[in-house]
Amino acid sequence: MKVKKSLFIGEFSRQVGIPTQTIRYYERLGLLNPPQRTESQYRVYSVEDQERLRFIQKAKRFGLSLDEIKKLLDIRAEGVPPCASFKAMVKQHLDELDYRIQEMMAFRQALVRRYEQIDALLPNSATVTDEPPFNGKICGLIEWEDGDTT
Known part of the structure; x- marks a missing residue:
């Protein structure tokens, strides 16, 4: 062509x-x-x-x-x-990506722990209750913090 x-x-x-x-x-x-x-x-x-x-x-x-x-x-x-500058840029991107991956993995672990707590409190998703810790203004499971007794 x-x-x-x-x-x-x-x-x-x-x-x-x-x-x-x-x-x-x-x-x-x-x-x-x-x-x-x-x-x-x-x-x-x-x-x-x-x-x-x-x-x-x-x-x-x-x-x-x-x-x-x-x-x-x-x-x-x-x-x-510009190859040396390009190399430095790619290295910086890799470092930033590694940092974000670590943050996401830590967030995932925290979310798994939180889900396990929620699952223990509400094993049946169809259950609706006004008992603690479910008596939040919107959703007690969101508003509830570790260590809450009410």
């Missing part, structure tokens, strides 16, 4: 699989350079624009934010390969 050297935004959008609104947004953010324009002011995109957009798509798959991607592009524009 022969690739055209320049494309209007609609065809460009179809080829890269990104909505035209997103392409315009990336232009406003400076992720894409302002495209060339025809005499009638239609945007015209090049093969280099396609490569840059594909780079952005791939960088997003690493969990990078648009700001981080912009930093990498800016570093590259200065003539420096």
